[in-house]
Amino acid sequence: MHITVFCSAADLDERYTAPAREFAELIGKGGHTLVWGGSESGLMKVMADGVQEHGGRLVGVSVEFLAAKARKNADEMVIAKDLGERKAQLLARGDAIVVLVGGTGTLDEATEILELKKHGLHDKPVVLLNAAGFYDGLLQQFRRMEAEGFLPRPLADLVFFAEDGAAAMAYLEESAAPRQA
Structure with a gap:
């Protein structure tokens, strides 16, 4: 499975890096590919290091103005x-x-x-890894949006909030169709 991860390029506290390392290890050991922002700093580096250390592949997608910060040893860099x-x-x-x-x-x-x-332009599973309760406020806001009729689909159809990497991976393995080679 190709797993796209959005995350910070900032250096963060252990309460955020530990769940990222756990999830990166699961990606790598599962033989999956990390698709990520390509940066060699912060949480992006933690993820890439962990995936590579455990046998996974890296596909980075950087942007022109950040290309100098792109990881040099990714399997592919766009x-x-x-x-x-x-x-x-x-x-x-x-x-x-x-x-x-x-x-x-x-x-x-x-x-x-x-x-x-929400508009049906993709139907890929989406997980928010809620490390240390970071997204609790966003979850509360999404629930309010759902309750007050702002979401045309049930919140559970749009996103899964995982408390740790193991829960995130279990949800993905249950939900995602593997990429056709």
């Missing part, structure tokens, strides 16, 4: 023209989407992926 093209490539290359903790860029990516899914 350099997109801009952030919009990058998001489209990350979605297209993955069988499933997992959102780890991150800032405004990660939130932008997550909401666009969910908006596209």
Whole structure:
């Protein structure tokens, strides 16, 4: 399975890096491919290192203005023209989407992926890995959106909130159709 992961390029606390390392190990040991933003810093580096250390493949999608920070030893590295093209490539290359903790860029990516899914423009499983309760507020907001009629599909059809990497992987393995070779 090709698993697209959106996450921060910032250096973060262990409460966020430990779940990322756990999930990266599961990707690698499962023989899966990490499709990610291609950065060699922060949580993106933690993910890439963990996947490679455990035998998985890396497909990076960086962007022109960040190309100098792209990982040199990825199995494949694509350099997109801009952030919009990058998001489209990350979605297209993955069988499933997992959102780890991150800032405004990660939130932008997550909401666009969910908006596209809401409109039926993709039907890939989407997981928010809620490390240390990071997305509790967002979950509360999504539940309010659902309760007040802002979502045309049930929230459970749009996104799964996982408390750890094992729950995220179990959901993906149950939900995602493998990529055709």
